[in-house]
Amino acid sequence: MERSVKKLKLITSVETLKQAIVLHKSNLDRTIIHQRDERLAETSDNEEFRTRTTLEDSDDQELHLEELLSEFEENCAARGGDSIVFYTTSIGGVRKTFEDCRKVRFLLENHKVSFRERDISMNCEFKEELWKLLGKKVTPPRLFIKCRYIGGAEEVVALNENGKLKKLLEGISSAVRSRRCDRCENERFLMCWNCNGRSRVVAEDGMWKRCKECNENGLVKCALCT
Ligand SMILES: [Zn+2]
Ligand SMILES: [Zn+2]
Structure with missing residues (x-):
């Protein structure tokens, strides 16, 4: 009898111990879950906070950019909507003009943005387009960003130095030219398929006629790059 009581006591104590362990474990689990939940809540709070600040930041930038853009005369070069149109020349006839073009191109490339390049020495259409845009016979380089006329080399260099150029270039897609x-393999022009680059074709009457598909050099603009 005594032995069985002892055994019973042992069993109960073992059972109690087991129960105690189970209880303790579940408490532990709960604590762990709770802690994890808290951590989760904390991170999601942080994330929310982070997103909020990013949004505020971008709103802020938008405002500045809009403000900055409004300082420039609205003037939309063809297909210049949300991009950069750079009128340039690749002929070094006038040294200063050529050097100025090189400077502006260097800055644009340095900022790693894509831009439409319109070389007026390659296509007189570009020259006419530029003169029409500015209402007078100007020489390149001339830069347009997001439908605003920015200026020539002097203005662009100054804007680069005071950090405004970087701001103006915000949102412009990064250089696809890389x-x-x-x-066109980055030549910006293609040989005319109609006249094979002769810029003239033989008409029905057997006489040479100016080809209507290309420019004075027998080239056709690449629509992707100019
Ligand atoms: Zn191209
Ligand atoms: Zn042609």
Whole structure:
């Protein structure tokens, strides 16, 4: 009898111990879960906070950019909507003009943005387009950003130095020119398919006629790059 009581006591104590362990474990689990939840809540709070500040930041930048853009005369070069149009020349006839073009191109490339380059020495259409835009016979370089006329080399260099150029270039897609253009291999022009680059074709009456498909050099603009 005594032995069985002892055994019973042992069993109960073992059972109690087991129960105690189970209880303790579940408490532990709960604590762990709770802590984890708290941590989760904390991170999601942080994330929310982070997103909020980022949004505020971008709102802020938008405001500045809009303000900055409004300082420049609205003037939209063809297909210049939300991009950069850079009128330039690749002929070094006038040294200063050529050097100025090089400067502006260097800055644009340095900021690693994509831009439409319109070389007026390669296509007189570009020259006419530029003169029409500015209402007078100007020489390149001339820069347009997001439908605003920014200026020539002097203005662009100054804007680069005071940090405003970087601001103006915000949101412009990064240089696709680092990749090769599939159509023109970055030459910006293609040989005319109609006259094979002669810029003239033989008309029905057997006389040479100016080709209507290309420019004076027998070239066709690459629509992706100019
Ligand atoms: Zn191209
Ligand atoms: Zn042609």
